[in-house]
Amino acid sequence: MENEYEKNARVFKAFCNEYRLQILERLRTGEKCACDLQEHIDITQSNLSHHMKVLCQSGVVESWQVGKWTHYRISEKGRADAMALIDRLTQVDAGASDCSKGHCS
Numbered sequence: 001m002e003n004e005y006e007k008n009a010r011v012f013k014a015f016c017n018e019y020r021l022q023i024l025e026r027l028r029t030g031e032k033c034a035c036d037l038q039e040h041i042d043i044t045q046s047n048l049s050h051h052m053k054v055l056c057q058s059g060v061v062e063s064w065q066v067g068k069w070t071h072y073r074i075s076e077k078g079r080a081d082a083m084a085l086i087d088r089l090t091q092v093d094a095g096a097s098d099c100s101k102g103h104c105s
Contacts, residue, residue: 017051023052026041052070061078
């Protein structure tokens with residue numbers, strides 16, 4: 001069973017590759033089919049498929065079939081969840097420091 005850290009790591013994995021960042025940049029203007037993404041990003045079909053799988057597993061991108069092509073778009077829910085995750089993990093809680101409670105020597 002997947003824990004919360006594994007789920008959250010998938011979100012960060014989605015953002016830590018130059019091709020996935022290029023794909024997200026293209027998807028900012030709206031939904032795209034795989035053929036369009038491949039045409040504008042110098043990448044093989046199998047490589048694109050791998051990166052799209054990572055993006056979809058993160059929840060940041062959603063996909064659906066139209067004929068033989070898969071279409072993709074940025075998921076509003078996935079985007080909001082990723083933003084909330086970053087906010088939660090980087091928000092400083094000054095009152096919770098173990099060092100301020102004398103636990104550090």
